[in-house]
Amino acid sequence: MADREHDPFEAAALRERVLRAWAESPARFREDANAEEDHALGGYRDRVIVELAQNAADAAAAAGVPGRLRLALRDGVLLAANTGAPLDAAGVAALSSLRASAKRGDAAAAGRFGVGFAAVVAVSDEPAIGTRSGTGVGWSARRTRELAAGLPSLAGELDHRGFHVPVLRLPFALPDPPRPGELGAEFETVVRLPLRDPAAADLVRRQLAETGPALLLALPALARVDVELDGAVRTLEAEPDAPSGTVVIDGVRWRTVEAHGEIPAELLADRPTEERARPYWRLRWALPDVPGRAAAVLHAPTPSDEPLDLPALLIASFPLAPDRRHVAPGPLTGFLVERAAEAYVELLRAVPPEPGLLDLVPGPVAAGELDARIRRAVLDRLPGVPLLPIAAPDGTSALFRGPDTVAVDAPAAAVDLLAGSVLPGLLPAGWPVRHPALAALGVRRLELADLVDALAGLERPPGWWHRLYEALAGARTDALGALPVPLADGRLVRGPRGLLVGTEGVDPADHDALGLRFVHPQAAHPLLARLGAVPAGPRAVLADPAVRAAVTGSYDAEEPEPIAHAVLDLVAAAGLDPGELPWLAELALPGDDGELYPAGELLLPDSPLRPVMGDDSPFGVVAADLVERHGADALVAAGVLRGFALVREHEVSVADLTDGAFDLDGGEEWAEDVLARLPGQDVPPLLPEFTAVRDLELVADWPAALALLAVPPVRAAVVEPAGVLTAGGRRAPVPSYTAWWLAREPVLAGRRPAELRFAAARELAGLYDVAPGGLDPEFLRALGVRASAAELLAEPGGAAELLARLADPDRTVSRDRLRELWTALTDRPPGADPLRPPERVRAVVDGAPEVVAAADALVLDRPDLLPLLAGQPLVLAAYDRSEELADALDLQLASDEVPGEVVSRGVERPVPPVVRAVLPDAPGTYVAHDPLVVDGVTAGWRAVGGTVHASGAEGLARGLAWVTGRWPDRLLVAAVLRDPGALPDLLAEADLDL
Incomplete structure (x- = not known):
């Protein structure tokens, strides 16, 4: 009994048994030494603190009390005091055996097989344990070496090992054991580890500094850990009142999911005997509410070197390789990967169904092989798990599987509007629809353009569509081009572009006859205008293609009258100018004879054009009731004629006019004349603005017609040249079509304007008759009345016309005028038409002008030859132009024909x-x-x-x-x-x- 009290842990008896075994079998000594060395220098070296914490957790669990552990580094000694069941003889035997454990059969115990305590020999040669009762046990490398040296059978082994011995195999009762009370009255047991050297001290110091919440999460039996280092105490404590499934440590809430069970026997076939004796598995996922707090390695259950880059901490009883750092491959690891994936899915199900849940879904990039296997196993399961909250049509919410869910890339207000009956399974607003986790969950993502397509057949009242447009007001417009829009006539069409949105004063009902596509007033929204809908003012309505189509087809319409009234109302409201929309001239309107006419073939009752036109003209007179209802101005703007009709177009190619565009009399010839004025154009020139008076060929009374043409607005079509834009960007003025046509017709007292001259154009006297009065000079000039020889010669064909008139014997030209005209012919502007040699010319014969054969005329180039040329027809120009004129007209120079030899002597x-x-x-x-x-x-x-x-x-x-x-x-x-x-x-x- 006294021996028992002196040695309550039976250390002496255990020591004797081990020594006998060594003495009998040096191989047993060698095996013990190798095993301890593996523990001290292998995977347990970095786990000194964790293994001490495991023992403390086991003690607390055995006693059924909240575990507390205090770790203190003082003067080169590491102290670890814990609460719970005290150390007993079985425990000492387990700590000393390196093979047996007093925790055999306990699935909840963290430490296994008694090997955890062996980590202490990595830092200490004299570990000791003391209890509150004052008893203690220790181990000593020095004392073990002395006892082993006394065994003759071990001499060779000790020499071979340099006297290295297994420290933990021989326990010694301590007369003066360490006392737990030194670290706190509540502690039951204390471990004292005198640290071997500075390297061991550094190792322990680092492990103490790294001790964190993962320790309490890995060892649930521990409720508090105090770490004393350099005089400062740091406390890790799990709050006792945390809700079920959560652990709060240092203010950080960890949501946890645990699972455990028995390992099937076939999965342990390749595992060590001691593992087969305890066929249990256990794992725990811990998710912090502060991202980044989870350790990025697997805890098995102590930290390993297996990277695990998931947002939660995994503590699991994976089988470890002999280095205790990595998971051992094999079927058991595969089994636990599946169990870990199942538990992780349960962890996600416990998380509130909010957008942050997506950050917990594993991504495709793994940190290592085990990480990749767990990720794949989790991702395989997630599509079948209801995790996503979906609103039901009745306003309630339920969790749906990913494949039954759709995420829409649309503004939140639109998502809220579409949820429920419109798009079943729609993920609520606020969820990031482009988060990669949604694809992993199997969620179908609907782009905004796809959503628009999905709404095509949706039947909703116009007000609902207005709410949808309001919800989409901030979305990208490029995806909304096909957005459905309800029309005022009850139709639902795709795409707002070109639709009309009624403005104040425009009632869609007034324009039913035109087939217009008006947006329903209750659906109208500014978004539609951004997408191409047109605010429906009168001008915008007139610009709608449907109006033009209605006008074009009005002549053959079953009821042309409603079309006419609707169009004329719009024209009046828009305040159009005459000819602003030329196609309105096709509108079918009734004449005073009851027949339908295109508006462009009707005259106002008081039109001054009526007596001007011939009896065979196609014009009718508009019905008087139309004038009374819509007003003369609206009718004229629609094409009814008050005076001459104007053709107005923009960006007209001259090539189009050569093909007979606009049905203008002589339009092709005018276009060819324009091209003749602009030679060398590879690309047909362009008329930025084209204006012409039509129906000139129908005029019977030209004096009255010219009086009408001489006043605005048609006057501009006569007097303003047409500006032609060439391919090189040059703007060249040419006569307008109207002026060109009038210049070639007998419109002035039965004569063509081009055959007449102004009285002031005296150099043309005798060649052209003077134009009659009554019209202003600018107008006459535009008609082609000749103002000067220079202007005549600048025109295409002008030089040929002048030569022809000079050769006309019925015309008279004075000698001085004749000289001016010959000189003017040589002074034509650059680029003018080349002169064609005439058959007859007007020359001076013995001082008088006379028309002679060109072959008989000489160009006088030297005045000293005049006495020699009596009776010879002479072409007289300025003396310095004679050679140029002779070349241009193919005439002979006088000096080439007369010798001029001096025969007298001087x-x-x-x-x-x-x-x-x-x-x-x-x-x-x-x-x-x-x-x-x-x-x-x-x-x-x-x-x-x-x-x-x-x-x-x-x-x-x-x-x-x-x-x-x-x-x-x-x-x-x-x-x-x-x-x-x-x-x-x-x-x-x-x-x-x-």
């Missing part, structure tokens, strides 16, 4: 010095003749090769002026030669010429 004389006051460049001498004979004809002067032959002062003056290029000064030189003393006065007079 005397060389000096040029009088007084001449140089006028001609500084005059030659020094000349040849004086008395008389001068050229080609047998007496002449006044002749210049040959720069030498002047002259007879008398007049001849000398002309010869000197010619050779110096100062021909206009010939008369001044002659005066100076006649009276040298008059030179100052003559020069002064010449200055006045400037």
Whole structure:
């Protein structure tokens, strides 16, 4: 009894048994040494604190009390005090055996097989345990080495191992054990570990610093852990009043799910004997309410090196490899992967069905093989689990499986409106529809455009659609193009573009005859305008294609009258200008004879155009009741004629006009004339604005018609040129169609305007008759009445017309006008039509103009040949234009036809010095003749090769002026030669010429 009291843990008896076993079998010593070394240096090295906590948790569980543990590092010694069942002899035997455990058969115990305590030898050679009763047991590397050395059979083993011995195999009763009360009165047991060296101290210090909530979650029997380090105490405590299924540690709430059971025997076939003796599995998922608090490794149940990158902490009894760091492969691991996946799904089911749930769904990227297997197993199960809250038509909510659910990428208000009967299974607003977890759950995602398609056949009152548009007001418009819209006539159409939204004062019911697509007033919303619906003011309604179609088909409509009234009401409300919408001229309206006419073929009753048109014109007179009901202005804007009708179009290609567009008399010829004015155009030019007066060919009374054409608004179509835009971007003015047509018709006193001239155009006198009065000059000019030779020659064909009139013997031209016209022909603007050689020309014969054959005429290019050309038809132009004119008209130059040989003999004389006051460049001498004979004809002067032959002062003056290029000064030189003393006065007079 006394021995029992002195050695309550029976350490001596256990020590003796071990020593006998070593003495009898050195192999047993070797096995013990290897096993302890594996524990100390292998996977348990980093788990000293955890293994001590496991023992504390087991003690608390055995006693049925909340476990408390205090860890303290003091002066190189680690102390671990715990509450719960005290250490007994069976426990000491288990701690010392490295193979047996006093917890055999307890599925809830955390420690297994007695090997956990072996971790302490990684940091201490003298571990000891003391109890509140004052008893204690210890282990000592030094004392074990001394006892082992006394066994002869171990001499070789000790020498081989450098005297390394298994410390924990031999327990020793302690006369002065450590006392738990030093760390707190409530503690039952204390472990004292004198740390071997600074490296061991650093290892323990690090493990103490890393101790966190995972320790309490892995060991539920522990309610509190105090960590004392460097004089500071840190407490981890699980709140005792936490709701079921949750653990609160340091203010962080952990939602937990646990599962356990018995392992099927076939899964343990490849596992060690001690594991087969305890065929139980257990796992726990712990999800913190603060993201990122879960350790990113598997706890089995202590931390392993298996990465697990899920948002929850997994503590599970996975089988470990011999290194105690990684999960061992095999069927048992596969079995536990499935159980872990089932428990994780249950954890998700316990989480409130809110959007944050999606962050708990595992993603496809795993941190390791085990992580990947658990993720796959979870993801395989999730589509079949009802996790998502769906609103029912009655307003209640229930959880649905992912495949039975649809997520819509739409604003929240729209989702709320569509939930229930419109889109069954619709995920509530606020759930992130593009979250990848939804795909993992099997949720069908509906894009906004797909949602719009899904609504196509939906029957709802107009007010509901208005609410939908309001809900979608902030959505992307590119996905809403096919949005259904209810119309005022009861139809539901796809797409708001082109629909009409009634504005104030526009009643859709007033326009039923036009077949317009008006949005139902109760559904109208600004979103529709953003999507292409048109606010239905009168102009917008008129721009609707349905109105144009109704106008075009009105002549053949069963009831054209309602169409006419509806269109005319819109025209009046819009305040259209005449011709602004040319197609309105096709509107069928009744005439005063009861027949239907296109509006463009009707005249107002008081139209001044009625007496102007011929009896065979197709025009009718609009019915008087239409004028009374809608007003003359609305009818004129719709195409009924008050005066001449105008054709107005924008962006018209000249090529279209050459094909007969707009049904204008002579329109093709006008277009060809335009192209002739703009040669070298690879691309047909464009008319940005085209305006023309039509029906001119129907006029019978031209004086009255011109009076109408000379006043606005049709006047502009005559007097304003058409601006043609070429492919190179140049804008070129050309005569308008109306002016072009009038210029070629006998509209002025039975004559074409192009055959007449203004009275002021005197250079054209005799060639053109003077136009009659009564019309303003600008209007007449636009008609083509000739204003000058220069303008005539600038026109295409103008030069040919002038040559033809000059060759007409019935026309008269004075000699001075004739010279001006020949000179003008050579001064035509650049790019003008080239001259065609005429068969007959108007020349001067012995001083009088006369029409002669072109082959008989000479162009006078030298004035000294005039005495030699008596009776010869001469074309006289400015002396410096003669060669150019001869080339252009294919005429002969006089100098090419007349030899001009000087046959008389003369005397060389000096040029009088007084001449140089006028001609500084005059030659020094000349040849004086008395008389001068050229080609047998007496002449006044002749210049040959720069030498002047002259007879008398007049001849000398002309010869000197010619050779110096100062021909206009010939008369001044002659005066100076006649009276040298008059030179100052003559020069002064010449200055006045400037």
